[in-house]
Amino acid sequence: MIYADNAATTRLSPHALEVMTDLAQNAxxxxxxxxxxxxxxxxxxxxxxxxxxxxxxAEAKEVYFTSGGSESDNQxxxxxxxxxxxxxxxxxxxxAFEHHAVLHTLKRLEKEGYEVTYLPVHxxxxxxxxxxQAAIRPDTCLVTVMFANNEIGAIQPIxxxxxxxxxxxxxxxxxxxxxxxxxxxxxxEMNIDLLSLSAHKFHGPRGVGALYCRTGIPLYPLIEGGxxxxxxxxxxxxxxxxxxxxxxxxxxxxxxxKNAAYVSALRDKLIAGLETIPHSALNGDRERRLPGNVNxxxxxxxxxxLLLLLDQAGICASSGSACTSGSLDPSHVLxxxxxxxxxxxxxxxxxxxxxxxxxxxxxxLQEVPRIVAYLRGFSPIWQDLESGRSQHLL
Amino acid sequence: xxxxSEKVMxxxxxxxxxxxxxxxxxxGEVGNAKCGDIMKIFxxxxxxxxxxxxxxxxxxxxxxxxxxxxTEMIKGQPIEKVMELTNKAVVEALDGLPAYKLHCxxxxxxxxxxxxxxxxxxxxxxxxxxxxxxxxxxASCEMH
Numbered sequence: 423m424i425y426a427d428n429a430a431t432t433r434l435s436p437h438a439l440e441v442m443t444d445l446a447q448n449a450x451x452x453x454x455x456x457x458x459x460x461x462x463x464x465x466x467x468x469x470x471x472x473x474x475x476x477x478x479x480a481e482a483k484e485v486y487f488t489s490g491g492s493e494s495d496n497q498x499x500x501x502x503x504x505x506x507x508x509x510x511x512x513x514x515x516x517x518a519f520e521h522h523a524v525l526h527t528l529k530r531l532e533k534e535g536y537e538v539t540y541l542p543v544h545x546x547x548x549x550x551x552x553x554x555q556a557a558i559r560p561d562t563c564l565v566t567v568m569f570a571n572n573e574i575g576a577i578q579p580i581x582x583x584x585x586x587x588x589x590x591x592x593x594x595x596x597x598x599x600x601x602x603x604x605x606x607x608x609x610x611e612m613n614i615d616l617l618s619l620s621a622h623k624f625h626g627p628r629g630v631g632a633l634y635c636r637t638g639i640p641l642y643p644l645i646e647g648g649x650x651x652x653x654x655x656x657x658x659x660x661x662x663x664x665x666x667x668x669x670x671x672x673x674x675x676x677x678x679x680k681n682a683a684y685v686s687a688l689r690d691k692l693i694a695g696l697e698t699i700p701h702s703a704l705n706g707d708r709e710r711r712l713p714g715n716v717n718x719x720x721x722x723x724x725x726x727x728l729l730l731l732l733d734q735a736g737i738c739a740s741s742g743s744a745c746t747s748g749s750l751d752p753s754h755v756l757x758x759x760x761x762x763x764x765x766x767x768x769x770x771x772x773x774x775x776x777x778x779x780x781x782x783x784x785x786x787l788q789e790v791p792r793i794v795a796y797l798r799g800f801s802p803i804w805q806d807l808e809s810g811r812s813q814h815l816l
Numbered sequence: 817x818x819x820x821s822e823k824v825m826x827x828x829x830x831x832x833x834x835x836x837x838x839x840x841x842x843x844g845e846v847g848n849a850k851c852g853d854i855m856k857i858f859x860x861x862x863x864x865x866x867x868x869x870x871x872x873x874x875x876x877x878x879x880x881x882x883x884x885x886x887t888e889m890i891k892g893q894p895i896e897k898v899m900e901l902t903n904k905a906v907v908e909a910l911d912g913l914p915a916y917k918l919h920c921x922x923x924x925x926x927x928x929x930x931x932x933x934x935x936x937x938x939x940x941x942x943x944x945x946x947x948x949x950x951x952x953x954x955a956s957c958e959m960h
Contacts, residue, residue, distance in 0.1 A: 724852055726876035730828060744852045745876035745917075752852065764849035800834045801874040802856040803849050 424782045427738045428623075428714055429572055429600060429773035435625035435670050442627060442666035453659050454650070463661045470661075470668045477668075477675055478617065479608035480634050486641065486651045487664050490631035491599035492523040493644065494618030497633055497655075498595045499527045499566060501642040502616070503536060505593070506563020512536045515557045515565045515592075519543050519758040521572055523618075524597055528566075541567075543758045546707035547576030555586040565594045569601035569617075573742055573755040573771055574706030575715025577605060584613025593639055599623055599631075603674035604682070604712055609634055621667035624674045625775075630663040681776040685713040688774050688783050692716045695787040699794055701807070701816045705756060705769065714774040717742075719761055721816045722804030723768045723797040725752075731793045737786055742769040764803070765815050820877060821911035827881035832888050835870045842938065844930025847923050853879045855927040857887065861935055866890050866898055871927070878910075878917040879924075885909050886924035899947065901928055 425433070449466045451459035468482070475482040488494045499514075506512060516528055518540045528538045539557045541549050554565055565587045570577045580596055587594035595616035598607060603624030609617055616639065621630040635641050647656035674681070693704055693716055701721040720728070725741030732739050742753025744767060751757070752766035761769075772786060798804040806812040820828070837858035847854040853875030860868035869887040873880050886906050890898045903921035907913050913921060933948045935941070 722874065724875050724879070727828070727880055730825075730877045734829065743876070745878075762850075763852075767849075767852040800831075800872045802845065802854050802872040803874045805836075805872060 424737045424778070424785055426772040426774055426778065426782065426786060427740050428775040429575075429712075429771065430740055431622045431628070432625045432775060433777065434622075434627055434666075435673060437673055438626050438666040438670040441669045442662045445662040445665050449661055453661060454648070463659075466665060467659055467661050470665045473668045473672060474632055477607075477671055478634050479610045481637065483652070484609075484634055484637055486633045486635060486654055487659060488631045488633050488655060489629055490622070491521075491597065491618050491620030494620070494631050494633035495521070495523040495595075495597050496527050497641060497644050498616040498618060498635070499524065499531070499564065500644065501635075501640065502564035502593045502595065503531050504642045505640065506536075506561075509563070511561040511563035513559050513561045513563065514538045515541065515554060515562055515567075517541045517543055517549050517567055517758075519547070519571055519573075519755040520566070520568050521597055521599065524566055524568070525754075545760050546710070547571055547574045547705070547755075547759050548578060548707055548710060549583075551579055551582035551586045554583050555590070558586070558590045558592055562590070562592050565592055567594075567596060569596045569598035569607070570605065570712050571706065571755060572600045573753055574717045574759065575600070575712035575773075576706040577601070577710045577712065580614065581612040584615075587615070588613045600712060603671050604678070604714070606678060609636070615639055619671075621663070621670060624670055626667035626670035627663045630660055630667045632667070677776075682713040685774050685776055685778070686711075688778055688780065689714060689716055691780070692772060692774070692783050692786060695783070696790060699791050701814055702794075703765075703816045705759060705761065712773075714778075716772040716774070718770050719756070719765045719816060720768045720770065720794050721765060721814060722801045722807055723794055725767060725769050727797055728768070728770055728790075728793055731796070732789060735785075735789045735793075737789060740771045740773075742771065743767045762815055819914065820881070821913075823885075823909070823911040824878060824881040824913065827884040827910065828877040831871075831880055831884040833870045833884065833891070834872075836872060837868060837870050840870075840931075842931040842933075842935030844927045844932070844934055846926040846930055847875070849874065852876070853920065853923060855879065855883050855923050857883070857927040857931045859890075859928075859931045859935060861895065864895050866893055866895065869928075875920065875923075876917070878913050878920040881910060882906055882913075882920045882924040883927070886928055890928055895932065898928060898932060901925055 451463040453464040593615045602619035615636045617634040641654040705717040725743030726745035756766035840858040841861040842859040845856040871883040873883040903925040906921040
């Protein structure tokens with residue numbers, strides 16, 4: 423099997439697993455208990471918080487542990503919205519291609535009376551700091567722009583956007599779920615006020631994440647019931663999972679440059695190979711791109727059938743076609759960068775990690791062109807394109 | 817549990833009746849590229865019997881399997897019988913489809929009927945237009 427869907431989830435690292443099982447057995451007390459067993463868990467947790475803070479360039483008291491990226495996004499956005507409402511500010515700036523954890527929260531806030539500006543995205547999948555600046559109004563209470571896009575891997579100018587927000591005194595949140603562990607992050611240097619991350623995107627366990635929230639921005643608890651996480655997130659802490667997350671992230675950050683060089687070389691070989699398929703196009707910027715992300719549109723075919731055939735060949739990938747989402751619309755990300763519906767249905771996302779090899783890339787490059795040609799062979803759209811009855815879009 | 821039944825996977829991986837019939841007696845094309853599926857069905861009709869059927873489909877696994885199954889079900893059948901084909905029968909023959917994929921079977925039924933209508937039109941055979949309602953399955957896509 424070739425696993426090329428690392429943006430969906432990653433394999434738990436053996437080191438993280440070792441930490442998790444060790445702590446589940448040896449530090450299983452409740453960190454809120456006063457006896458030795460509980461206090462040991464408390465120490466382990468405090469240590470994990472300091473280490474996470476160090477990785478992000480934050481203070482320990484600015485790190486909150488959550489259940490994952492979605493919860494962190496929800497809490498960050500809701501907190502700033504609430505803070506804004508108290509000052510009669512109900513306008514939020516975001517982009518058209520955020521993750522649904524952000525978009526759906528914003529849609530809900532719109533129903534509650536907030537106004538949201540969804541900045542359009544350039545064809546290369548990037549928004550600029552100038553565009554963010556122009557959208558900020560006196561009643562803006564939050565800017566939320568993802569660090570790197572989950573589908574097309576486009577990395578946003580986060581430091582510049584952060585600077586614009588800082589100057590306008592508007593809190594800046596970034597969903598860094600796809601970026602953490604893969605590109606360098608420093609919340610202070612990058613002017614980030616709130617940041618979400620999720621452990622299972624960098625070889626940590628499922629169900630654990632973190633929210634960085636700069637001192638001075640009061641978080642509003644989504645979950646009530648206890649004093650954990652300094653009253654901001656009730657629930658007995660998942661000590662083993664949290665420590666496994668921090669371990670996985672430390673390991674990734676330690677070898678970040680080496681991994682990025684290795685994985686982006688595989689990525690570029692894959693992109694170059696797929697580009698030889700006629701009437702195909704790379705989605706997202708070539709340079710400002712996550713090391714492992716490859717995303718293509720192939721004209722005349724539909725993504726789900728491509729995925730099923732790749733699965734038959736032992737290759738795990740994903741697509742932004744409507745049929746893979748259970749909705750009628752293809753990926754909002756591909757539509758946001760200007761791909762027409764009919765082209766967006768024929769998309770393929772391959773996301774590599776440092777566990778992939780050149781042999782994996784060679785095997786993918788054997789299979790994808792063969793399957794695309796096979797599906798085009800009985801596609802009425804392709805027949806119309808080839809006979810000249812309709813015009814190629816790619 | 818797998819996304820699709822073994823039957824669906826069999827028809828998806830080994831589609832029957834793939835291709836075009838150059839001198840077809842009736843051709844039906846339904847669906848919309850914007851929605852992500854188009855089905856085109858070609859019929860050869862002799863003496864009131866569908867003697868051959870082929871398809872070209874742009875779509876997901878269940879769209880391809882539904883096209884394959886529908887062409888299998890109508891081959892060798894008299895026109896009156898083919899007119900009775902329902903999407904439900906296609907779904908049953910495939911041992912079921914996920915709920916959000918049922919429209920693929922609707923497209924298969926509509927494509928077969930569009931091909932029959934084309935045959936009737938070409939040969940000035942009278943028919944009740946009520947039997948060929950406008951394809952509603954893509955209505956929600958037209959809003960884009």
